[in-house]
Amino acid sequence: MPRELTIGTLIESEDAAPAQVLAAKLNRHTFWCGQSGSGKTYALGVLLEQVLLHTRLPLVILDPNSDFARLGEVRDDAPADVAAALRDRDIRVFRSGDPDRPLRARLLGMPLRSRAAILGIDPVVDAELYNEMLHLEAELGGIEQGRLIGYLRAQDSELRQRLATRLENLGMAEWALWAWGERDVTQDIDEGPDATIVDLGRFDTQAEFRAAALAVLDHLWAHREERRPRLIVIDEAHNLCSPEPADAVQALLTERIVQIAAEGRKFGLWLLLSTQRPSKVHPNALSQCDNLALMRMSSLRDLDELADVFGYAPESLVQRSPAFAQGQALFAGGFVDQPGLVQMGSRLTQEGGIDVPVPLR
Known part of the structure; x- marks a missing residue:
């Protein structure tokens, strides 16, 4: 298996050299950010597909908008060998009300x-x-x-x-969330499938949404001594790791994520936090991230904060972010050989949360 995960091409290379992420360095926390319309979720899917193809690192994805619910569905135009490999992966999607894999906790x-x-x-x-x-x-x-x-x-x-x-x-x-003696999602997580996608987007209330996320994170932390490597992907991380929690459950979620950020690495619990607004993610989680993927972002306040927190990302490249086209990103930190601008490659699986088009006459 390759040591490098190819995610696209380097923008400023003479021969469109491949852009690669070092698989071994995903054992550091990663921060992934970009404003709406930057291609953040699509690009993250590109990376996760490569993790599924070329590593044995199990993914646990907290997915608030059902964006990754189709990660197991291969696109028709995917190369045949790649499609076969992805179809062979054990990808389990859990959502509230699903007759086959309902999202339940105990x-x-x-x-x-x-x-x-x-x-x-x-x-x-x-x-x-x-x-x-x-x-x-x-x-x-x-x-x-x-x-x-x-x-x-x-x-x-x-x-x-x-x-x-x-x-x-x-x-x-x-609440439909409670297992009440039936199988719950943590039992599947413990079986170590290639990906466990916790689709939080089907709950009727924020309370149930947050309780489901807390049940998963509490379980992973409670079993940390098993030292089973996992990449915990938290999309729209500002919903679960806010510097100003809205209630006691969100406060516990923030506390748990900050705890994993500070202490989880030695137990094999590695975070990938994705968000549109870095300023809305707790700074104690942000500061623990050794890898950065930055897509288009126009907020000067956010860019200044990123340049300050992620000193390993050249400020001259960070400040170019507002001019990035869709699908372009700055990668910096331990998971790349050197900071660089990347044009992300194409997805191999279906997108779960594509934009709603404007109806035309």
Whole structure:
């Protein structure tokens, strides 16, 4: 297998030399950014296809807009040998309501802090309720899946009645997300398929969306000591790793991603954070990224921040970003031999979230 992953051509080379990413250096966190219309998602798909073709590195993709849901569908114009190789890969797509692979998580398998945050229970402000959840921990194994509210209602305890009421009022027990004894997505992740695509775009509420992402990240972190290499791709990362979290669940998501950014490398947990707006991603996650892919970006504030954080990217090249055509990018950092401008190559698989065209008469 090649050491280099070919992703396109070098723009300023005399003979259209191939642009390549060093596969071995994906064991560093990567930041991928570009404004809407820059070709960011398409270009990221090009890289992920090469990872699938030429490495055994499992992908776990948190996909909020269903952009990578068709990563397993090969284009008709793909070379026959490449198409055969991609079709041979184990790519599993999970989405809410899917009859074959529904996206489910196990509520009672999540850490106490995460369950409390989903319920809106603060360990200080709601000290009594949180403490009751703490005491409930020892009983979780004996609660029949899907019967949590009934179990709480059957108890002669005011606090447990309040917990049941909160569950009912929030409608949490009725979420399609919960496995309630059925297979959940973390079991598939543990089997180590070539790609696990967690399609978050089918949920009706942000609360369910965030809870699903938190369940996956909590599980990966809880099993970090297994030291099983994984590339964790978080598209639209500003939704999950904000410097100003909107609620307790988003705060936990940000905390977990920052934790993986700071400590995950030694456990084989490597992040690829993709976003349109670097300023909307927590700086403690941003600063841990040793690889940069920058596409067109017009915000001078964002470009100044990128030049400051990613000192290994030549400022003269960063400042050219507003003039990039669609599909052009600056690659810098450990995963390339030297910083360079790249024209991304063509996709081999179908795009999941193509733009809606303007209807013409």
